[in-house]
Structure formats: C-alpha cells, structure tokens
Amino acid sequence: MLEESLELLVEKNTAVLKFDGEVIFDNSNQLKEEAKERLKGKTEVDKLIIDLSKVPYLDSSGVGVLLSLFKFMRTREGSLAIAEPNAKIRRVFDVTKMTEIIPVYMSLEEAVNQN
Numbered sequence: 001m002l003e004e005s006l007e008l009l010v011e012k013n014t015a016v017l018k019f020d021g022e023v024i025f026d027n028s029n030q031l032k033e034e035a036k037e038r039l040k041g042k043t044e045v046d047k048l049i050i051d052l053s054k055v056p057y058l059d060s061s062g063v064g065v066l067l068s069l070f071k072f073m074r075t076r077e078g079s080l081a082i083a084e085p086n087a088k089i090r091r092v093f094d095v096t097k098m099t100e101i102i103p104v105y106m107s108l109e110e111a112v113n114q115n
Helices: 025-040 060-075 087-096 108-113
Strands: 006-011 014-020 047-054 079-083
Touching: 006 025, 014 025, 014 108, 025 060, 047 060, 047 108, 060 079, 060 087, 079 108
Parallel strands: 014 047, 047 079
Antiparallel strands: 006 014
C-alpha cells in the first residue's frame, strides 16, 4: 500500500514528495517514516516540496507528518514547501496556522521556482 502512495522525485538539490490518497491517523506514521527513509540517502537535497495534488483529505495526524518533515529538513539546513493543496486542506492549514510556518503554493511549478 505504501509503495504506491508515496513517490520521491529528485532533481539536483530539490526533491518532490508526492502523496497519493488520504493522509490520516491510519497511515500517517508509516508515510512519515517512509518519507524520511527515502530522503536519508539524498544528502544533496536541501529543498523538499510536498505535492498534495492527489490528497483528498488530511487530518491532524497528517499535519503532524508535514511538521515532522519540516523539522527533518531544518536539521539538514534545508527548507520545505507544500504544493497544490485542495480547498479542504488549505482550510486545515489556515485553522492550524501552518501557513505561517511552511510556505504553501497553488502549483508545483510555483513551488519549484521559488528560491
């Protein structure tokens, strides 16, 4: 299940992590650990973009996954951004004030092109 729901694309120093499906309590810990595991060997990556275009729903444990990956990238002196959240997920980010910590972009291209 996890192999199909997580994809990591790396180009130079930027990685795009694509989640596919809901990020909820049932799978959040597995997704977080798998994402970190895939990034560990990619020491050149200092910019991580999480593509949420195929995520219909994200609960509070999903927010925890994003915050954990944000901290993971900070320990590597890197950055994290989020791309293409739907309206429901944007509302979750607004309510939790995530957008004050992690930049959110409406398109993957916009996120990639930010310094």
